[in-house]
Amino acid sequence: MSTVKENSSPKSNIIDGKAYAKEIREQVALDVARLKKKHDLQPGLAVVVVGDDPASQTYVKNKRKHAEDAGIASFAHVLTAQTSQKELLELIDVLNYDKKVHGILVQLPLPAHIDETKIINAIDFQKDVDGFHPQNVGLLSTGQEAIVPCTPQGIILLLKRAKPDLSGLHAIMIGRSNIVGKPTVQLLLQENCTVTIAHSYTTDLHDDCRQADIVISAVGTIHLVRSEWVKQGAIVIDVGINRIPNDEGKSHLAGDVDFDNVSKVASAITPVPGGVGPMTIACLLKNTVKIACTQNNIKL
Numbered sequence: 001m002s003t004v005k006e007n008s009s010p011k012s013n014i015i016d017g018k019a020y021a022k023e024i025r026e027q028v029a030l031d032v033a034r035l036k037k038k039h040d041l042q043p044g045l046a047v048v049v050v051g052d053d054p055a056s057q058t059y060v061k062n063k064r065k066h067a068e069d070a071g072i073a074s075f076a077h078v079l080t081a082q083t084s085q086k087e088l089l090e091l092i093d094v095l096n097y098d099k100k101v102h103g104i105l106v107q108l109p110l111p112a113h114i115d116e117t118k119i120i121n122a123i124d125f126q127k128d129v130d131g132f133h134p135q136n137v138g139l140l141s142t143g144q145e146a147i148v149p150c151t152p153q154g155i156i157l158l159l160k161r162a163k164p165d166l167s168g169l170h171a172i173m174i175g176r177s178n179i180v181g182k183p184t185v186q187l188l189l190q191e192n193c194t195v196t197i198a199h200s201y202t203t204d205l206h207d208d209c210r211q212a213d214i215v216i217s218a219v220g221t222i223h224l225v226r227s228e229w230v231k232q233g234a235i236v237i238d239v240g241i242n243r244i245p246n247d248e249g250k251s252h253l254a255g256d257v258d259f260d261n262v263s264k265v266a267s268a269i270t271p272v273p274g275g276v277g278p279m280t281i282a283c284l285l286k287n288t289v290k291i292a293c294t295q296n297n298i299k300l
Contacts, residue, residue: 013263015158015270021278025070028285031300032071043292044073044100045129049107050088051081056107066281072288075101085114089122096124102292103129126295129287140186147287152184154279155216155237162235162268167192171214174198180218180239217256227261236262236269239276
């Protein structure tokens with residue numbers, strides 16, 4: 001099985017997702033300016049958050065800021081945790097018909113009394129900027145034009161920043177969620193990778209990882225992937241976000257990968273934070289512009 005050539009410099013093997021995301025956001029801003037000038041079209045993104053979860057509030061704030069910085073119209077709908085499913089569905093219906101809104105994002109997770117599947121299915125699949133609607137999932141899985149989920153899209157872009165041609169490489173995807181794991185597998189297959197899917201019932205996970213040229217982990221288990229699990233020269237993408245408290249009552253972020261040790265054997269690796277996270281928001285902006293163009297029959 002083919003592998004990736006080892007990088008001789010320990011520091012040069014870090015894939016800087018923060019810098020790459022900045023490049024994407026700058027390109028999005030140029031595209032938006034061009035759309036406004038040539039077509040009198042301003043892409044619009046509606047973000048809906050239900051409840052007062054601090055992490056969700058932070059994510060939504062960052063998404064709105066970056067959207068506005070890129071010239072995208074941002075429509076925020078902040079609802080209380082007591083909002084009923086019926087009220088949320090009614091709002092989505094309004095947004096589906098609002099011509100100023102090209103993309104709709106409902107921040108997950110939702111309160112327990114709201115059925116996430118029903119909410120996702122209610123969004124017009126052509127405005128489904130997250131790519132979670134079953135119609136977009138089906139299009140992606142059959143290799144057709146689809147709105148691609150933002151985090152998986154960012155993962156592939158980071159991989160190709162490290163190695164532009166992924167054909168023939170063996171990738172292992174640790175995690176099978178509908179949001180990250182499954183769509184990432186579809187994208188890897190489109191890049192002609194051989195893919196292994198691992199999950200909580202996988203036996204001998206470390207042996208499976210040792211065979212892979214690409215290791216991607218998205219399970220939220222701190223330092224699950226250790227250096228002895230990774231073969232020399234592999235590319236490692238860490239999607240995990242874990243908060244570790246310290247003695248002062250504060251916390252810092254760490255990923256699913258034991259970065260300090262795995263970075264010594266990987267040819268390329270993403271840090272946490274500063275890896276996949278910034279790419280997710282950048283790809284959200286890309287998706288918004290793309291679907292605004294699609295809805296108006298415009299080619300950039």
